[in-house]
Amino acid sequence: MLTLLRDLRRTRRAIALAAPDRGRSLAIRHVDAGSCNACEHELTLASSPYYDLQRFGLGIVASPRHADVLLVTGPVTMRMWEPLLVAYNAMPEPRRVADSATAPSAATSSAWLQSSSARSTSCCQSTFASQAARRRRTRSPKRYSA
Amino acid sequence: MTHRDRVAEALEAGWRFGALYATEGGVVRTLLVSPAGETRLETAPVESGALPSIVDLVPAAGWDEREAHDLYGVGFDDHEPLRPLVDHDLDLARWTVPIRGRDAYQVAVGPIHAGVIESGHFRFHVVGDKILHVDARLFYKHRGLEKAAEGSKLEAGIAFARRACGACSVANSAAYALACESALGLRVVPDLARARTILLELERVWSHLNDIAAACSGTGLAAGNNRFAELTERVRRLNATLTGHRFLFGTVQVGGSDAAFDDTAVRAARAELAHLREAAASGWRELTFNSSFQDRLPDIGIVAADDVHRLGTVGPAARAAGVAEDVRTHAYDDFEAVTPTRAVGAVPARVEQRALELWQSLEILERLLDRPVVPAAADRGGVEGEIGVGRLESPRGATSCIVERVGDRVARMHLRTGSYANWPSVVHAATDDLFPDFPLINKSFELCYACVDR
Structure with a gap:
């Protein structure tokens, strides 16, 4: 099994299939890294009839092994840093990290708190934008890159 | 003494x-x-x-x-053993209850779960499919919010209560505001109470709709889940129309309220809520007569009335066991706590409890939204003190906030939410039931992790 997975991964790397002009699907694995729970509630509703995330080919998958994108919510608490890395390392290449709203872009909770003390209307609305792997200010990007 | x-x-x-x-x-x-x-x-x-x-x-x-x-x-x-709760001790023996015996084994779940769920770890001790005990290890999301609030001005400190949990943001902010007001000797005037009640009930409405959707998802009934998710979305949109925020962030302030809904807004809100009531009632009827849904809601996950008193269970989970306690009884005019027809404290009773409270909240909103909502300020003239307590009924049960102050700054803030009170009950409810039933039992409580971890 492990050999098969390793070989498949090698093949995937070797042929390096280019993304189609119009992306057909993207498998998203969500990890809550210390959010206020609003992102989770919004993400749940993104699959509801009003938004139907799946029509864009975007699906939430159960395992990072199935995922193209790691969607992080929350400011990344100390306790969630390790589980987050484990999830990231479990993802096959090519992989991307995205964040929802503004919370994860502030890698320390103090920055998150500063942003939250203002009445934040953009955060935790359903306008979460998938971005390419974030450049984190306070964490070494090398630890995070593929 | x-x-x-x-x-x-x-x-x-x-x-x-x-x-x-x-x-x-x-x-x-x-x-x-x-x-x-x-x-x-x-x-x-x-x-x-x-x-x-x-x-x-x-x-x-x-x-x-x-x-x-x-x-x-x-x-x-004499609290023996005093196991770590917020501290994450790596030594399993230090934080789990020792379970020994033939064929007993452990199933570790989390902190990352398969769905869109908050992070937390559960360690199930099982024999076959039967759960002997669950050790819940939360606090993966501990952000140190109480500590971070210290030293901030009382008015500004509300941000920490608000962002403790997006799903209970009004409840937590209002509990904090009440605590500050009681410490500052401010009295809540009727207009202020009315504005806050409207916000609290709006939060309860979306939250209970969401909980019914979650129960459908827990039984694999996609149609029910989608229907109630759709209604939840409509309430969030209504929240945004009324206040500018889908989760009502920033709508509660210390010492007053700047919520202003004019005649047109109030009338539109009433119309939308009337529609929601009709749609939710029809959806609920569907669920009541849907045998594939009902058959999947056996009397599992029991937290009976004596468990409620012992474990300190609050909110819908307590009322579903026939304990008709609700902080709103003391705070609202003409309010009586409801309990379900078969108040046995099992999964179906807790799901029905959400529906009963939903009708109640919609009725309260209809009554309160009879005229425009105007900004209001609390009255001076109460007794000032160093410590204030705020207590109210959040969608998940009684939430208390205690604020200690030095002058106009927070010296200590403590928030104990309904979810915090109820997690030990989830553990109790799951014991002796089947492992595959845990997701449904858990969803029948639908507690937050964020406002427990803080």
């Missing part, structure tokens, strides 16, 4: 345990609540690092004492 004696005496007189927390100043305070809803704090100095535990008198204080130990280093004599 010792702290322990005073707590014991109050409990005998019918008072309930509300919260327990420690401070940097070397004291432990216990919040007690009378049957009439009055609150009182009992303070005990911590001598040589410890004080007698009250956990044998009030098992509900178990988590509070463990938290005070982990965060403030306070020992509790």
Whole structure:
């Protein structure tokens, strides 16, 4: 099994299939890294009839092994840093990290708190934008890159 | 008279345990609540690092004492073993209940779950499919919000209560605001109470709709889940139209309310809520007569009335067991707590409880949205103090906030939410049931992790 997975991964790397002009699907694995729970509630509703995330080919998958994108919510608490890395390392290449709203872009909770003390209307609305792997200010990007 | 004696005496007189927390100043305070809803704090100095535990008198204080130990280093004599709660000890034996016997094994779940779920770890001790015990290890999302609030101005500190949990943002902010107002000697005037009640009930409406959707998803009924998710979305949109925020962030302030809904807004909101009521009632009827849904809601996950009193269960979970306690009874005019027809404290009773409370909340909103909502300010003239307590009914149960102040700044803020009170009940409910039933049992409580972890 492990050999098969390793070989498949090698093949995937070797042929390096280019993304189609119009992306057909993207498998998203969500990890809550210390959010206020609003992102989770919004993400749940993104699959509801009003938004139907799946029509864009975007699906939430159960395992990072199935995922193209790691969607992080929350400011990344100390306790969630390790589980987050484990999830990231479990993802096959090519992989991307995205964040929802503004919370994860502030890698320390103090920055998150500063942003939250203002009445934040953009955060935790359903306008979460998938971005390419974030450049984190306070964490070494090398630890995070593929 | 010792702290322990005073707590014991109050409990005998019918008072309930509300919260327990420690401070940097070397004291432990216990919040007690009378049957009439009055609150009182009992303070005990911590001598040589410890004080007698009250956990044998009030098992509900178990988590509070463990938290005070982990965060403030306070020992509790006779609380044995005092397992870590907020601290994440890597040694399994230190934080799990030892389970021995033939064929007993452990299933570790989380902190990352398969769905869109908050992070937390559960360790199931099982034999075959039967759950012998669950050790819940939360606090993966601990952000140190209470500590971070210290030193901020009372008005600004509300941000920490608000962002403790997006799903209970109004409840937590309003509890914080009430605590500050009580410390500042401010009295809540009727217009202010009305504005806050509207916001609290809007939060409850979306939350209960979401919980019914979650129960459908827990039984694999996609149609029910989608229907109630759709209604949840409509309430969030209504929230955004009324206040500019889907989760009503920033709508509660200390000492007043700037919520202003004019005649047109109020009328539109009433129309939308009337539509929601009709749609939710029809959806609920569908669920009631959908045998594939009903057949999947057996009487599992029982938290009966005596468990409620012992574990300190609050909110819909307590009322579903026939314990008709609701902080709103003391706060709202003409409010009576409802209980379901078969109040046995099982999964179907808790799901039905959400529907019953939903009709109640929609009725309250219809009554209160009869005229425009205007900005209001609290009245001066109460008694000022160093400490204030705010207590109200969040969608998940009684939430208490205690604010200690020095001048106009927060010296200590403690938030004990309905979810915090109810997690031990989830563990109790799952015991003796089947492992594959846990997701459904868990969803019938639908507790937050964020406002527990803080």
